[in-house]
Amino acid sequence: MTRPTDTQRQKVYDAEAKFTPWSDKAKVELTVxxxxxxAVKAAAWLRTKGLRVTEPTVESIGGRGGSYAEWSGRIxxxxxxxxxxxxxxxxxxxxxTGSVPGxxxxxxxxxxxxAFCAAYLMLVQHYLGVADAKALKAAMxxxxxxxxxxxxxxxxxxxxxxxxxxxxxxxxxxS
Numbered sequence: 001m002t003r004p005t006d007t008q009r010q011k012v013y014d015a016e017a018k019f020t021p022w023s024d025k026a027k028v029e030l031t032v033x034x035x036x037x038x039a040v041k042a043a044a045w046l047r048t049k050g051l052r053v054t055e056p057t058v059e060s061i062g063g064r065g066g067s068y069a070e071w072s073g074r075i076x077x078x079x080x081x082x083x084x085x086x087x088x089x090x091x092x093x094x095x096x097t098g099s100v101p102g103x104x105x106x107x108x109x110x111x112x113x114x115a116f117c118a119a120y121l122m123l124v125q126h127y128l129g130v131a132d133a134k135a136l137k138a139a140m141x142x143x144x145x146x147x148x149x150x151x152x153x154x155x156x157x158x159x160x161x162x163x164x165x166x167x168x169x170x171x172x173x174x175s
Contacts, residue, residue, distance in 0.1 A: 006110040011145035012117065016089070019139035026085040026128045032060045035077045035087050042091045042123055051119065052096040058087075088127060092120035102149045117147035 030038065036058035043053040054073035061076035075090045097108050097115035108115040117140060125133035140147055155163075 006112050008110060008114070008117070008145050009112040011143040012112045012140070015136060015139035015143045015145050016085070019142050020132075020136050022083075022085055022135075023128060023132050026083070026124075026132050028084045029082045030077075030084060030087060031082070032058055032077055035075075035082065038084070038087060038127075039075055039091050042088065042127065043094060045126060046091075046095060046119065046123070049122065050099065050101070052099040053091075054094040054096075056091060056094055085124070085128065085132070088123040089120060092116055092123055095119040106149050106152070108149070112145075114146035114148060114150075117145055121147055 036056070039056040039058050043056050046053045056073045056075050058075045058077050060079055062079060073094055075087070075094075077087060077090070093111065093116065095116070097113065097119075098104055100115040100118050102118070103115040110116070121133055121137060121140075124136055137147065
């Protein structure tokens, strides 16, 4: 099964790295053991909110960021930048997108989709505070990263016909 193209990935990365003034609490460096304890605790907290989350296991990796394996729960945590906000980003990947509030009818299966961003913002607000969550949300708006479900407009056939008639009245006749 192929996943949908993740058009939000770079927008989320830019929001995190370029536009979010992370607090000192967010920039705390964690050991792998501390990261594992925090990831397990974060997953348990998400479950209390009704989200389905794969149980995390954290291991050390090279590189600057992190990695994850959604179905196994493996989180690769960087030795170079072992920051708390990066761990929360990786934990948010372990959430089943259909369990995120508002996304049950419209799951967003992209790895950095709107459901991921909603879960990520929940984690940031709970573990880092309202200021970091507001800053990240503002940065996501600035980069165009979605964190809310797309609204579906439910219309009766009569309402659709009325809108079509209004549109037709304003269109130029074909020449």
